[in-house]
Amino acid sequence: MARFVRAALLAARSLAPVALILAALLPLSALPAGAEPLANACKGKTYAPQTIDVTQPLNLGQLKNQLYFYACSGAYDRDLNTVLAGARAYVAERAAHVAKPAIVLDIDETSLSNLPVELADDFAYLQNIPCVPDMSKPCGFNNWELEGRAKAIDGTLALFKTAKQHHAAVFFITGRHENEKAATEKNLKEAGFEGYDGLVLRQGHDNMTVAQYKSGERAKIAEEGYTIIVNAGDQESDLAGGYAERAYKLPNPFYYIP
Numbered sequence: 001m002a003r004f005v006r007a008a009l010l011a012a013r014s015l016a017p018v019a020l021i022l023a024a025l026l027p028l029s030a031l032p033a034g035a036e037p038l039a040n041a042c043k044g045k046t047y048a049p050q051t052i053d054v055t056q057p058l059n060l061g062q063l064k065n066q067l068y069f070y071a072c073s074g075a076y077d078r079d080l081n082t083v084l085a086g087a088r089a090y091v092a093e094r095a096a097h098v099a100k101p102a103i104v105l106d107i108d109e110t111s112l113s114n115l116p117v118e119l120a121d122d123f124a125y126l127q128n129i130p131c132v133p134d135m136s137k138p139c140g141f142n143n144w145e146l147e148g149r150a151k152a153i154d155g156t157l158a159l160f161k162t163a164k165q166h167h168a169a170v171f172f173i174t175g176r177h178e179n180e181k182a183a184t185e186k187n188l189k190e191a192g193f194e195g196y197d198g199l200v201l202r203q204g205h206d207n208m209t210v211a212q213y214k215s216g217e218r219a220k221i222a223e224e225g226y227t228i229i230v231n232a233g234d235q236e237s238d239l240a241g242g243y244a245e246r247a248y249k250l251p252n253p254f255y256y257i258p
Ligand SMILES: [Mg+2]
Pocket: 106, 107, 108, 109, 110, 233, 234, 235
């Protein structure tokens, strides 16, 4: 076992610098479509080639450089689109063959993008700080959510529309709480998610894990006779626990929800 771990570390060590150097050479001029809210955070960043020594804890500054590159270069959008194209194809093929087809979508970093606030806060999780319109200064995550300014993740909006075209119901299951319901409904509508069949928010405080809460809510949908053919989320905890034919994990290296 120790030999395997050592071999894996050596392999990762030999490959990681190559991957990062390649990434750093990609052009940053081609920002993804709809990237205007990110412009301030992406402007003036330099992305030097990095070498990672995996025998020590990873360097936080280097990791942040990777995240800025991933968010600003278009690589993140490309990876999102790859996963979501697969989900769309499956809905188009499968919906007509099951009783009461449905899809389940997470909201944050699945349906709506919070990248502007993540970049404005340099990947910290800040609360209770009023946000400036151009997002050029730190901003509270709760303030941002209550303003309802998040843009749709394009591939997920396309998945939503595909589901509607194929007469599949769409349910949002989110870790957001009830006090954010009005802002979330407004944001979803303005981002283009109109005509969904359910929005489940978390009620008060319970002792459930995210996976228990979300799979429990999917179970309730299944009990209503729906066949959940696709479940999409950016965290493994969005997807664990079954009650979906297929689970689609979207990339999110920016934060982790166990
Ligand atoms: Mg999420």
